[in-house]
Amino acid sequence: MAAENGTLRAFRALVRIPDLTRRLRPWGLVGHMPARRDHRERGWAWACLAAAGGLARKANCAEIMPLTGAKETDARAxxxxxxxxxxxxxxxxQQLEGGIQA
Known part of the structure; x- marks a missing residue:
């Protein structure tokens, strides 16, 4: 998480996924980094992404993959x-609606 004066500016979720390939090294899925337009271009997202990468390295992940639904080329860039x-x-x-069906 990145905060300024007690206000959350950005956050990142890192999920470590066990894997049977890559010499049993896990991989990391990085997601959920919303940033309001008025908080962009200040380094918050970059700091959170770098922190997620550091955590993935400590967890011996073979790779990390950010997940974004953003269609904007700025986000992809x-x-x-x-x-x-x-x-x-x-x-x-695939979107799953209605939760788990019993």
Whole structure:
């Protein structure tokens, strides 16, 4: 999390996923980094992404993958500046409505 004067400015969720490939090294899924437009371009998101990367390295993750629903090219360019390659993998999402069915 990144905060200024007690106010949350940005946050990042890192989920460590066990894997049977890559010599049993896990991978990290990085998501949920909302930023209001008036809080952008101040380094909050960059700091949170860097912290998530540090945590993933400590957890011996083989890779981290940010997940974004942003259609804006600015958001994608942000991840590419941070070293992520959007052509490396493809994510296909299916929305599940109504929760778990008994």
């Amino acid at each position: 942000f991840y590419e500046r941070a070293g992520h390659d959007r052509r490396e993998k493809t994510v296909l999402l």
